[in-house]
Amino acid sequence: MVSKTFINLSEDKKKAILQSAVQEFGRLGYQKASLNSIVRGASISKGSLYQYFQNKEALFNYIFEQFVLLVKRGVQEAGDTAALDFFSQVRQVFWAGIRFVDYFPEYFQVYLKVLFEADVPGRENLLAKVHLFSSEYFGPLCRDAQARGEIRSDIPVETVIFMIDALISRLLQGYALSYLDSGLRLGQRDKKDISDQVDMVLEVLKKGLV
Amino acid sequence: MVSKTFINLSEDKKKAILQSAVQEFGRLGYQKASLNSIVRGASISKGSLYQYFQNKEALFNYIFEQFVLLVKRGVQEAGDTAALDFFSQVRQVFWAGIRFVDYFPEYFQVYLKVLFEADVPGRENLLAKVHLFSSEYFGPLCRDAQARGEIRSDIPVETVIFMIDALISRLLQGYALSYLDSGLRLGQRDKKDISDQVDMVLEVLKKGLV
């Protein structure tokens, strides 16, 4: 998938290539992204790129893997959550998401493009990696919370996860893309305001779920 | 924007052109959609297409206008809502959305593509037309509901609309695209099951907002 030659490259060179590729895929999505642009941005020859990755798809898959790893790391670095109640854990994941959008905006754009773009090879599998992680993460939390009586048990876990997913996704999308924030102006506010806004959303959700 | 020649065309011919264009834009998005494909699908010459529309952008704008009109009509045809409580009105809009996805799946795909595609000319304005309609529709409903004490007033209208928007959008997307339904399997269930699921989501939201 990724060649030995790429592994052997200097870290600077690897970084330059990945950065150029993430920018292009993040801006234009898979199909429209141009390898000619990527090699120009990375200051390498096109033949070299084909030595590092078998083809466009292989490069894209590598980028997406990096994305998934970064997401997982971001959530893990959010800290030990065992002592928190369910909604605080949800909140912490949201903030991990905001940090991700701040540090890796282009990787986030790659992900958004994959959501609805036709003809991304293996798209559903790619997204399943993110969404599986999401449900593997929230599933047990949700079940534990129901077992502890923290949230009601008459709403199925899948529905709870769906709602959390929908709200957090939209909050992150609204933070990254102002036209998706339904007037909340998330991307233009300081972190305190965002925090208040998220607390409000979670409070409504909590009140509905207790 | 759209020529007299196009207006003068037979309804069958107009329909064939629009259908071919919606399919192509809905599948590939603006940038990747090919006019060569569209004219092939519509059995017209490429020169003719340029007589009907100034360029690709003009054709796309016309398609998107049709989309917005169809959305508005769908919501209006949902029926007189004045006698319903707020959450029943929300529910009715959701079902208008489901009917839209059923009757016009490709127009819905066009919209989804525009959400995150770079370099769609006037993208934010296009989306603003949909989202403005949404907030113009829900805004007064929400304010009325707050005035009637049906929902709490300490949560700003924008936040309520945001949550409704996030949940309904995700439900519709999950209905249209199974990988987005967080395990609810909306697209594979009968309307009764979907109705139950939506009622559950709305009940949680209602409980959180009363």
Next chain:
DNA sequence: CAGTATTATGACCACCTGGTCACATCTGGT
């Protein structure tokens, strides 16, 4: 029917793509 207006055609253009491959350059070991 002739003239005019309207509609339709498709070859062509400059530009772009992902992928190929003959050739070139660099590095490390003997």
Next chain:
DNA sequence: ACCAGATGTGACCAGGTGGTCATAATACTG
């Protein structure tokens, strides 16, 4: 210094794009 392996290059290829325009065909009116 020589050789093998590793790395790098960019012109080329077939295929595709949006847009143009000289020409052709059709429809309408007097």
